Amino acid sequence: MKEEGRAKGAMKKRAVDDRYSQWKSLVPILYDWLANHNLVWPSLSCRWGPQLEQATYKTRHRLYLSEQTDGSVPNTLVIANCEVVKPRVAAAEHISQFNEEARSPFIKKFKTIIHPGEVNRIRELPQDNKIVATHTDSPEVLIWDVEAQPNRNTGSGATESRPDLILTGHKDNAEYALSMCPSEPLVLSGGKDKTVVLWSIQDHISSLAAEPGSSKSPGSGGAGAKSASKVGGSSNKLPESPSVGPRNIFEGHENTVEDVQFCPSSVHEFCSVGDDSSLILWDARTGSTPVVKVQKAHNADIHCVDWNPHDANLILTGSADSKVHMFDRRNILSAGFGTPVHKFEGHTASVLCVQWSPHKSSVFGSSAEDGILNIWDYEQVGKKQDSAGLKLPNAPPGLFFRHAGHRDKVVDFHWNASDPWTLVSVSDDCDSTGGGGTLQIWRMIDLIYRPQDEVLAELDKFKSQIQGPEST
Numbered sequence: 218m219k220e221e222g223r224a225k226g227a228m229k230k231r232a233v234d235d236r237y238s239q240w241k242s243l244v245p246i247l248y249d250w251l252a253n254h255n256l257v258w259p260s261l262s263c264r265w266g267p268q269l270e271q272a273t274y275k276t277r278h279r280l281y282l283s284e285q286t287d288g289s290v291p292n293t294l295v296i297a298n299c300e301v302v303k304p305r306v307a308a309a310e311h312i313s314q315f316n317e318e319a320r321s322p323f324i325k326k327f328k329t330i331i332h333p334g335e336v337n338r339i340r341e342l343p344q345d346n347k348i349v350a351t352h353t354d355s356p357e358v359l360i361w362d363v364e365a366q367p368n369r370n371t372g373s374g375a376t377e378s379r380p381d382l383i384l385t386g387h388k389d390n391a392e393y394a395l396s397m398c399p400s401e402p403l404v405l406s407g408g409k410d411k412t413v414v415l416w417s418i419q420d421h422i423s424s425l426a427a428e429p430g431s432s433k434s435p436g437s438g439g440a441g442a443k444s445a446s447k448v449g450g451s452s453n454k455l456p457e458s459p460s461v462g463p464r465n466i467f468e469g470h471e472n473t474v475e476d477v478q479f480c481p482s483s484v485h486e487f488c489s490v491g492d493d494s495s496l497i498l499w500d501a502r503t504g505s506t507p508v509v510k511v512q513k514a515h516n517a518d519i520h521c522v523d524w525n526p527h528d529a530n531l532i533l534t535g536s537a538d539s540k541v542h543m544f545d546r547r548n549i550l551s552a553g554f555g556t557p558v559h560k561f562e563g564h565t566a567s568v569l570c571v572q573w574s575p576h577k578s579s580v581f582g583s584s585a586e587d588g589i590l591n592i593w594d595y596e597q598v599g600k601k602q603d604s605a606g607l608k609l610p611n612a613p614p615g616l617f618f619r620h621a622g623h624r625d626k627v628v629d630f631h632w633n634a635s636d637p638w639t640l641v642s643v644s645d646d647c648d649s650t651g652g653g654g655t656l657q658i659w660r661m662i663d664l665i666y667r668p669q670d671e672v673l674a675e676l677d678k679f680k681s682q683i684q685g686p687e688s689t
Contacts, residue, residue, distance in 0.1 A: 233588065233624050240621040245309035247665070250302045250639070252658040253622070254321040258284040259645040259654030260295075261628050262339040266363070267346050268635045269298065274306045276636060280324070281349055281363070282643070282656065283336030291371050292335050294351060294378075296328040296363050301636055301658060317655070324656065328368045330361060330378045338395040342402060345422060350404055352395045356387035357460075358406050360418060379458055382421050386414040386463035394477040394489065399526070401484045403464075407474025413467040413489050415501060421461065469497050469507040475519060481526040490519035490534055496555075498546060511555045515542060521571045527578030531558075535568030541583045543595060559598055563591045563613040570629050576637045580666075584627035590642050592618035592661070618665055622657050638666065 244251060266279025282295040300323045315321070334353035342348040347364045360382035369378055384404060391408025398405070404416045472492035480486035485501045496514035497507045515536035525531040532544045541564075542557035549555030566586035574580035579596040598615040612619075623644035630642035639660040646654050664672050 236588075236621055237624050241313075244622075245313040247618075247662060248312055248659055249304055249662045250307050250658075250660045251312050251315065251622070252299070252301075252321040252323045253315040253317055253319075254324045254656040254658075255318055256282075256284075256643075256654040256656055258286050259628075259647060260643045260656065261285055261335070261337050261645065263629050263641045263643045263656065264339045264341050264349070264631050265633050265635075265641065266296070266341060266349075275300045275302045277301075278633070278636075279327070279347075279363075280641065281339045281341065283332070283339065283351075285335055285645075285654075291331045291375060291377070293369075293371060294330040294332045294336050294339070294349075294361065294363075295326055296330070297324055298327045299324045299658060301633070301639055301660075304660065304663060321656075321658075323658070328363065328366070329371060330363070330366050331369045331371060331375055333359070333377045333380070337392045340395045340397050342397050342418075342422075343399050344402055348402075348418075348422065350384075350395055350397060352392055352406070354390060354392060356385070356389060356391055356408065356410075358384035358391065358395065358404060358416070360384065360404075360421070381458065382418060383458050383460040384414075384416045384418075384463075385460050386416070386466060387412065391474075394474045394491075396477045396479050396487070398479045398484055399481050403479070403484060405477045405479060405487055407470075407477045407489050407491065409473045411468065411470045411472060411474060411491075413470075413474055413477055413487075413497075413499065414463045415465045415467070415487075416461060417464050418461065421459070465501060465505055467499055467505045467507075469499075469510060470495065472518075476522045478522050478524045478532075480524055480529055482529040488522055488524060488532060490514065490522045492518040494519060494536075496522065496532070496534055496544065498549070509546075509549050509555075511544070511549060514544070514555075514557075515540065520567060520569055523571045523573050523581070525573045525578065526575060527573075533571040533573065533581055533583075535571040535583055535585075537567040539564045539566055539568060539585065539587075541568055541571055541593075559595060559615070561591075561593055561595075561613065561615055563593075563616045563619075564589060566626075569626065572630065572632060575632050575634045582630060582632070582640065584630050584642065586626040588621070588623045588625055588627060588644065590620040590623070590627050590630055590640075591616055592620070618661050620657075620659065620661075622659065623655055625655075636660075638663070 260282040264281040270277040280297040280299045284293040338352035340350050351359045359380040362381045387408045389410035391406050394407030396405040402418045407413045470491045474491040477489045489497050496511040498509045500508045517537035519536045521535040523533045534542045541561040543559045545558045564585040568585045570584045580594050584590040593615045625644045625646040627644050633639040641658050644655045
């Protein structure tokens with residue numbers, strides 16, 4: 218049995234290496250920009266912070282990451298600065314010249330926060346994206362003002378950073394499900410206690426960078442702020458920080474809640490998915506029970522959900538069954554029966570993250586344990602493949618780009634809201650390389666996503682240069 222397992226592992230590694238080699242050879246053709254950054258420790262979450270600067274040929278952004286260590290050094294929340302080259306600036310030779318074992322010169326650590334426990338999720342507050350929330354291996358949600366937090370040295374004897382606010386309310390660990398409201402400072406979380414918890418941090422936004430030891434500002438969600446010195450249910454001790462209780466707790470799942478998401482057009486509506494295979498829609502105005510519950514949204518655990526920021530009727534779910542389902546909430550009956558508008562089948566392992574593009578309403582990405590990040594356009598479903606040769610042959614309906622630059626599970630990715638078609642993605646490479654992770658910032662070449670007639674017209678301009686002068 219051991220020999221059989223070893224042989225399977227070797228075959229899988231060979232397949233991954235072959236796929237990666239093929240992808241690397243196509244990088245100068247497929248990408249307008251690519252930065253590859255080798256991580257000492259894997260990051261389970263990656264998020265864009267604010268854009269800091271615009272120069273002639275590049276922009277500078279904050280980037281939020283984590284370091285998921287083996288315990289020999291502290292777990293950290295990392296604030297990095299990264300430079301992104303603007304479209305059509307980088308030469309193909311430059312894009313192809315990267316070393317997957319090296320750190321990218323375009324990504325530099327700016328600040329380190331020593332995090333109490335692992336950082337499983339990072340989410341930024343849309344109204345003030347220097348405020349971030351983190352999920353760890355505990356029932357609490359931690360809130361950080363990353364600009365005000367002191368930079369910490371992770372050397373021996375280093376003490377944990379003090380969260381600016383602790384959100385309490387879960388009765389068991391809440392490790393992954395985390396969302397921030399687009400229009401108000403509301404935070405949503407789900408956990409192993411099968412509940413979805415909602416907080417308001419309205420009263421704390423102005424005082425998050427208060428001096429250490431301060432526990433002022435009562436919460437607007439019922440429980441007043443109080444001092445918290447320990448994370449319940451975890452061996453990690455937290456420094457003293459103000460805390461706030463929930464505005465409401467919502468019950469309806471029968472197993473761990475894996476992901477939550479606010480409706481982009483309402484502060485009252487949100488959705489959640491979990492290990493009970495259900496998708497639940499909630500409305501805080503109608504109480505703490507589901508508005509509608511799709512019992513079998515997938516045939517396995519559901520890991521992720523996202524709500525379309527351009528069309529509040531469309532919701533994506535990603536599952537351990539390797540599929541992405543798109544639901545139209547107008548088709549979900551109050552009895553809880555609803556079939557997906559479409560099933561996107563382009564992964565071969567559990568889907569870990571789905572996210573709509575902030576720039577085009579029909580485009581979204583999905584990443585999975587198969588090491589692939591797929592970019593889809595649901596408007597292309599049912600349309601004939603174009604003849605420009607830019608689409609993947611034999612591709613599933615709607616799939617128009619496959620990012621194969623990671624060699625292990627792609628645990629998170631994030632579209633850049635201020636730099637269209639630019640994404641950051643992270644993979645946990647522990648299974649394939651024995652440790653570490655990979656961070657990539659990339660933008661596909663615009664010939665892939667622009668309208669076909671535009672692309673052909675542009676290529677036509679260069680026809681004479683490609684063919685050379687006509688013989689007389």
